Amino acid sequence: MQITINNDNLENLQNFGEILKKDMSSMINEALELYFEAEQKKLLEKNLADENALTNLSFDEFWDDVEV
Numbered sequence: 001m002q003i004t005i006n007n008d009n010l011e012n013l014q015n016f017g018e019i020l021k022k023d024m025s026s027m028i029n030e031a032l033e034l035y036f037e038a039e040q041k042k043l044l045e046k047n048l049a050d051e052n053a054l055t056n057l058s059f060d061e062f063w064d065d066v067e068v
Contacts, residue, residue, distance in 0.1 A: 005013070013024045020027070 013027060016022070016027060017024055
């Protein structure tokens with residue numbers, strides 16, 4: 001696997017590595033975990049919105065033809 005990091009991100013990795021006393025691999029893994037959590041949240045919200053769009057009936061519309 002080959003990963004390319006732009007110069008700004010590389011410089012930030014080096015600077016924050018010194019400040020936080022962390023190695024680059026740890027910081028990259030932490031950043032990826034946050035990224036994947038955020039993307040998963042977006043997907044879940046989108047799926048929920050899509051599901052709600054399929055069932056967008058009001059209370060009265062839903063129960064209109066039901067006889068109890």
